[in-house]
Amino acid sequence: MGDQDWLLELRQVDDRLRDMRARLEGRRADLQRLGKEMLAVEEALAQEQARLESAKARHREGDREIETCRSNRQRFETQLLSVKTNVEYQALLREIAVMQEKAREWEEVVLTTMEQEEAAQATIAKVAADVREKQGAVEAERALFENERKQLEEEQTQLSAGREKLIGSLTPFARNKYDRLTATKGDAIVPVVQGSCGGCHYNLPPQTVNEVRRNARLILCEGCGRILVWLA
Numbered sequence: 550m551g552d553q554d555w556l557l558e559l560r561q562v563d564d565r566l567r568d569m570r571a572r573l574e575g576r577r578a579d580l581q582r583l584g585k586e587m588l589a590v591e592e593a594l595a596q597e598q599a600r601l602e603s604a605k606a607r608h609r610e611g612d613r614e615i616e617t618c619r620s621n622r623q624r625f626e627t628q629l630l631s632v633k634t635n636v637e638y639q640a641l642l643r644e645i646a647v648m649q650e651k652a653r654e655w656e657e658v659v660l661t662t663m664e665q666e667e668a669a670q671a672t673i674a675k676v677a678a679d680v681r682e683k684q685g686a687v688e689a690e691r692a693l694f695e696n697e698r699k700q701l702e703e704e705q706t707q708l709s710a711g712r713e714k715l716i717g718s719l720t721p722f723a724r725n726k727y728d729r730l731t732a733t734k735g736d737a738i739v740p741v742v743q744g745s746c747g748g749c750h751y752n753l754p755p756q757t758v759n760e761v762r763r764n765a766r767l768i769l770c771e772g773c774g775r776i777l778v779w780l781a
């Protein structure tokens with residue numbers, strides 16, 4: 550076996566590792582996207598809960614104000630019984646009317662806050678379900694990612710021994726070419742396709758094609774510099 554054969558095997562190993570890494574990166578991207586979606590619904594839930602709390606606080610304030618109006622009114626009504634002058638009497642009646650009006654206004658506020666609380670609670674129930682769903686999806690995706698990561702690590706360990714052996718079988722020239730081309734072009738080895746380079750489509754001289762086919766030495770494409778191989 551010559552360089553071309555070792556390189557083809559090496560390429561298979563490296564392709565497999567690259568595919569696995571790409572798949573893992575895809576999983577990582579999915580996981581990140583889902584994580585962002587989860588954060589967004591969690592944020593929406595927190596906002597709705599804050600809205601509910603503020604409606605409840607306003608509701609409690611309204612209840613207190615209504616109670617204050619009621620007790621003031623009772624006090625004025627008691628005072629009515631002991632006033633001496635009509636002026637005082639009229640003044641108290643006015644105070645009572647003011648308390649009645651104020652209490653009515655606060656009752657309106659309380660009614661509004663109750664509607665707001667009801668709406669917020671309905672939204673919270675819905676958004677909380679979304680949050681649970683997203684959390685479940687993230688958990689499932691994380692499990693897939695971890696599983697794939699473990700598989701890749703195991704496969705890498707398994708393949709690295711064979712890879713080292715293949716690299717050791719190459720001539721230094723072939724090894725350097727393979728490493729450099731893999732780093733710069735991604736794909737170091739390309740097949741001859743109908744007399745042309747399978748990487749850059751450079752039209753190869755018939756003599757080059759024959760040499761690649763004979764597999765006596767390593768032939769590089771004159772167009773892109775990649776290593777040419779003959780696929781039977």
Ligand SMILES: [Zn+2]
Binds near residue numbers: 746747749751775
């Ligand atoms: Zn080429």
